[in-house]
Amino acid sequence: MPAHDEPLLTVDAHGLVVGWSVAAEHLFGRTAAHVLGSSVFEVVGSLSHGRAWRIVPLVEEPQARTWGVWQEKDEGGTGSGGKGVPGLGEAILDAVFTQADVGLHFLDPQLRVLRVNPSAIGMRGVPLETIIGLPATEAYASVGLRIDESMLREVLVSGRPARDVLVRSRPPADPEREHVFSVSVYRVRNGAGRILGLVATTVDVSARERAQARLRLLHRAREVIGRTLDVERTAGELVDVTVPDFADSTVVALTDAVLRGEAPELAAFDGEMLLRCAAAGSTRADDPPPTTGSTLLPALFGPKLPSSVTILPVEGAHSGSAPYGPRLVAPLSARGQVFGAVAFERRFGGDPFTAGDVDLAKGITTRAASSLENALRFTREHIVMTALQNWPIGQERQTQRAAEIAQRHRPGGSGAGSWFDALPLPGARVALVVGQVDRPGLSAVATMSRLRTAVQALATLDLDPHELLARLHSTVLRLAREQKSLRGSIDHPTAHCTIAVHDPVSGRLDAARAGRSLFAIVRPDGTVDTAPLPAGPLLGGDGPPFASVSLVLPEGSTVCLASPAATREQGPTRRSLAAALAHPDHGPQEMADDVQHLLALDRVLLVARTRHLSANEVAQWDVPPELQSAGPAREQTQTRLREWGLDIDPFTAELVVSELVTNAIRYGAPPITLRLIRGETALTCEIDDAALAAPHPRHAKATDEGGRGLYICATLAENWGVRYREDGKTVWAELESRTTGPGTG
Template sequence: GRPARDVLLRSRPPADPDREHVFSVSVYRVRNAAGRTLGLVATTVDVTARERAQARLRLLHRAREMIGRTLDVERTARELVDVTVPAFADSAVVALTDAVLQGKAPELAALNGEMLLRCAAAGSTRADHPPPPTGSTLLPALFGPKLPSSVTTLPAEGAHPGSTPYGPRLVAPLSARGQIFGAVAFERRRGGEPFTPGDVDLAKSITTRTASSLENALRFTREHIVMTSLQSWPIGQERQTQRAAEIAQRCRPGGSGAGSWFDALPLPGARVALVVGQVERPGLSAVATMSRLRTAVQALTTLDLDPHELLARLHSTVLRLAREQKSLQGSIDEPTVHCTIAIHDPVSGHLDAARAGRSLFAIVRPDGTMDAAPLPMGPLLGGDGPPFACTSLVLPEGSTVCLASPAATREQGPTRRSLAAALAHPDHGPQQMADDVQHLLAPDRVLLVARTRHLPPDEVAQWNVPPELQSAGPAREQTQTRLQEWGLDIASSTAELVVSELVTNAIRYGAPPITLRLIRGETTLTCEIDDAALTAPHPRHAKATDEGGRGLYICATLAKSWGVRYREDGKTVWAELDSRTTGPDAG
């Protein structure tokens, strides 16, 4: 009782038995006023032209997605065959010149169309007509009397070796800018439908795409593969840093190997480090230097250094890399690097930043006001060196921090007015802001947009600790109470022991004021103790008869990680416990 609408059926109608047609059929039930079924009404519409046009569009879209994905000549030829067989033809043969197969520059198109061609890829759906083997020399008859200079259709006549007849054929050159890379021959079964003018246009678009991909493969294969392997972008950072900031990252590719990079690195205490940098003088050497500097940044952030101290260490690293390159390669230009580092603390709302060079750095507050130059430009890493410009700001929740690698020249970079027009929209999310700013960047530049967050009050617990040894007991009790409220899967004895040792060490070796802070994470608990002393804590190897000296060793054993970071007015010792941590007597 349900009508069938627009059902597509394929058949060969008696009026045109040599061609398959596509019909749109709809069938409806006919009833009288009493509801009795009288019969059926069927309508049929020939939609062959529409369906074939849509099929050609789908095939062209697939060709643009599939062909040229790699910078390899033979794989590009294979991609052409995979796309067109059997969707476009029953068999396809891609032939390339010897020069192209050997990775040499392609030849200019010969006036007489005569040149040696070898099979680079072939495919066929016909069991009685196997394709030629890869690497074999192809007979000229496959492409007609001579190598075509444009897309050409050939009649269904002639014979392959072994008296195998040809079906309808379409041959097309693979050429770009007067250079010939080879040719491709498409064939349909004997008695099959001939190629139409629409098929000719489709083949021209596909072969043009293939020729362009072959040209790129020959020109950029070696350097592109090396730079691609080095210019690896971080993944999964949105998940790791989302408690501190909502991150949006963009890269505008250009293929020149500019040596730009960005990082959003999670730090202890729910903090996040935002890093954007770029090596001067693009090329393969710049990408290699960028890769080594990224590794250095990730290693240095584990030391809990301030941003300007991080830049100072990176400056020394760049100078060392320059000396190594000079000793290995002789006299070359020493690398210099633009870099901006910003560290956001979601507990206090502080943003500490330092800048080397002229990387783009802007801050948009929730009320829409924008500071396009919160830091002055500083010397390049590997150039004049420290001191680097630095600042410490307290940002309200919902502020947006925008970092981007600089353009090659000031004229290529975004103007202050265009940047303000793209960023001064606090109602836009980071992803939309990144989209608005991305088109302002020069090619091969990276962009990082972060919307700051503050931890909710119920995820942070903080107490002032009196500088007395008896204070360790109340600190343990407060820790146990807060763990029960939070419901973290952490043994209370483990957390109490770590807190007790941190508080005791701060009282004995630190200076007041002393503050204990607990930060709740999704799967972790961070215990921090602040004091006003700048003495460096270090684990001791206590003897069996010693009554003390095991505090930091206990913390390092029970905690997932621990460390210390310094401030102008003191230091913070922290320990991070995993929620899957068991009690000290679990073993």
């Protein structure tokens, strides 16, 4: 047969016709469209005449093997054109049964085994005489194959082939390993249409199925491992994925540093390393896995910690119990950092690990190591975020005179960059601040920290809330320019922020809002205003003007501030927020608990119940715009100090009040009001007037009779400043008690 001769037809490993030549169309009288995909037995079984035929493998690889069928030339050289030679069908069947290495089985209409080719027998290691003549289910049950008799009868009755039915078995030739066979069944009829029986082909597809199972397991590992940013849960996910689909037991061991949430050290694999069990699982009741947290013996991972995925030989007993079965150990490492190791074990006498298993273990452990690295990075970032978002030490006591405050942080681990502050201000006032930087992550928390510092610095300037937000907006723009110059990023940070300043003397609340931070007010009668301010542009976005409001609240009102959710759908609705807050009889802590569960994850909440200073804490007088008014002001100050019992130097207090009053009379405008505010260890002196001119201290000449007032105040007072209103300004100075001042014990 010349090498260039084209076969009449081509058959694949499942006995299906995959090639049909023009000569075959003439010889059989059927076109390719009617034949391709059909069983070769259906094609040749309908023929009753023929001659000698030959079937030869075309492709040598078993996975893709095909066979070509040629018609043998007779002595007269008639070639392939004759159709009257008897025995065509039988010849092809004989050729297929004797030369094909695919398992072939012929069953009669009663489903008894009539013929089995040598390949099928060799594949199962069973003598021919033990199968021939027996019913199919009984014949193959003896060799570990379970045949679905109803499927065979369905093919026999309907004529519809059953293709690629997977059957699992442990054949006598290899009883230690489970094999997977692909079974296809076809009905065979003769030329008269009488049903002759069934032909079944079997192909060992164990390698294919194992490869597909590895791919499925690797896909599942990528879906499951790393779903949580937690080290121990990630180790547990590795165990869940691999037991029992890959191994009968899995032990994940991590270093002490990793379990503590610290960065793993760069360590050589040949060095000693303390490993503790982070997660373990096993299907073996006779040999339970080690307990979580226990120190693991080095023998579990071989002579030394492996630097790559390694198959260990089967050894004797370990841990004084059952012997090791096939073992495979792998390091958990990424970028030179060693997180630990993992040991996979199969039952004693089970399937050994192969090169394909090594590749699979490498893919799974690489995924696990990457997830552990992400979990550690998150843990460190979360520690930083928690530290940056902690309640400021010492501020709660300083703000209690103005408001009773409760704060909450709903953890979620996203690093949203949320913060809150309650800042004490001069005059017993308090500034309530809640903000959040967009785009979660450590960079957002770093930006939040800088903005928080900026707010605290700007608050000392006694700016109105809307003016403070405008300055903060400029700060965000500057940070954006810095990030762009350093990293070339076109993105820039933006932030939400709401600032509310409460004055316990007047009951006034001044507030401004950038973005859509949650802001609500509850009055003592239970009425709730969930939108005292409209949402405005973000800091770093469109910029000022920002929405602002000035209200006078009755004592016992509640101010609620919270950072917003990523979307409006994730945050509380106005109705749910109003329902949670409409309980004026609840204290701030209870209100905070009621609102906290409505917030999105990793958001902060600040609840403040306002207070007013009593008449025994504030003294106020109208000052006539005459220079002689300084004397009565000094006397009133001295009298009030004695009544309050403050350990303030009377001479210092009288001098500061005298200079403030004189300065307001000379350079201010009426009406002028003097106010003294009593603190626990301090006295605040305030003078109000209607002028907007900014006072400033100057150094008077020796011959000048005046011009030293603010200089004296700045020298004697602990702190002083000016805050402005629409109708004037307030100049203030704070005097510390002598028992708490510098140099005291």
